Amino acid sequence: MVRMVPVLLSLLLLLGPAVPQENQDGRYSLTYIYTGLSKHVEDVPAFQALGSLNDLQFFRYNSKDRKSQPMGLWRQVEGMEDWKQDSQLQKAREDIFMETLKDIVEYYNDSNAAQITKQKWEAEPVYVQRAKAYLEEECPATLRKYLKYSKNILDRQDPPSVVVTSHQAPGEKKKLKCLAYDFYPGKIDVHWTRAGEVQEPELRGDVLHNGNGTYQSWVVVAVPPQDTAPYSCHVQHSSLAQPLVVPWEAS
Ligand SMILES: *[C@@H]1O[C@H](CO)[C@@H](O)[C@H](O)[C@H]1NC(C)=O
Ligand SMILES: *[C@@H]1O[C@H](CO)[C@@H](O)[C@H](O)[C@H]1NC(C)=O
Numbered sequence: 048m049v050r051m052v053p054v055l056l057s058l059l060l061l062l063g064p065a066v067p068q069e070n071q072d073g074r075y076s077l078t079y080i081y082t083g084l085s086k087h088v089e090d091v092p093a094f095q096a097l098g099s100l101n102d103l104q105f106f107r108y109n110s111k112d113r114k115s116q117p118m119g120l121w122r123q124v125e126g127m128e129d130w131k132q133d134s135q136l137q138k139a140r141e142d143i144f145m146e147t148l149k150d151i152v153e154y155y156n157d158s159n160a161a162q163i164t165k166q167k168w169e170a171e172p173v174y175v176q177r178a179k180a181y182l183e184e185e186c187p188a189t190l191r192k193y194l195k196y197s198k199n200i201l202d203r204q205d206p207p208s209v210v211v212t213s214h215q216a217p218g219e220k221k222k223l224k225c226l227a228y229d230f231y232p233g234k235i236d237v238h239w240t241r242a243g244e245v246q247e248p249e250l251r252g253d254v255l256h257n258g259n260g261t262y263q264s265w266v267v268v269a270v271p272p273q274d275t276a277p278y279s280c281h282v283q284h285s286s287l288a289q290p291l292v293v294p295w296e297a298s
Contacts, residue, residue, distance in 0.1 A: 075201060076101055077190040081140065083148040094141045100193060101201050102233060104257050106130075108137040119257045120200050127196035204286035205231040205261060211280050211293050220269040222249070223295055225280030233262040236283040241268075242276040 078099045092109035105121040115133040154160035168174045207230035215221040227237050239246040250267040278295040
């Protein structure tokens with residue numbers, strides 16, 4: 048059996064920084080996700096690292112390329128990180144992570160895996176001290192350093208563009224789709240009204256395009272045959288002084 052073990056990893060221990068995810072009220076988060084495979088899987092690197100600032104992925108690394116690579120809008124950011132040097136750091140993490148993963152898989156043969164891990168770590172106070180320093184000092188310092196280069200990306204207010212389209216398959220109800228796109232941050236409210244009344248959507252979708260750091264969101268309603276009531280799409284976003292209202296112009 049192949050087992051995927053996604054774990055948040057610290058520099059030296061299997062501990063992750065517990066930081067809030069949302070960029071609300073000027074809060075920022077730095078998150079690392081490390082994934083190791085305990086058995087070989089075709090075309091999947093045994094180890095992968097992914098870093099995010101708030102909701103945006105900014106770097107990746109894997110055991111095949113052994114290169115830390117900036118992602119999305121961070122490909123254009125100069126001076127935030129020495130990616131060559133970071134590649135070596137990630138390689139060191141990979142080694143520790145894979146070693147630890149092997150240990151854990153072995154412990155799982157036993158019924159007290161967590162207990163054994165705890166005892167092992169506590170037997171070496173340096174483990175705990177390093178983890179504490181990593182979580183309480185190193186991670187916040189890294190986040191502060193990265194923010195100097197990333198605030199303009201994370202604090203963007205990109206207003207949504209909105210288009211309304213209709214689609215009707217033979218023998219089916221007409222579908223109205225309202226698409227909001229190219230906006231950031233991702234929190235948005237898109238809904239349809241019929242004669243001023245909010246309608247339950249039939250379908251709803253959200254996509255983050257990491258490449259340019261913008262979101263798309265859409266809502267579809269079904270219109271009963273012969274319905275002549277006015278339909279409008281309403282969009283509310285932090286970049287907008289007031290909600291956008293786009294009426295559906297039936298032709
Ligand atoms: C786990 O336990 C089984 C059965 O006792 C044994 O055959 C196997 O070698 C053990 N695996 C490891 C990784 O210790
Ligand atoms: C962002 O990327 C998406 C998907 O590639 C694309 O549809 C959209 O037009 C892009 N927006 C901008 C502002 O470049």
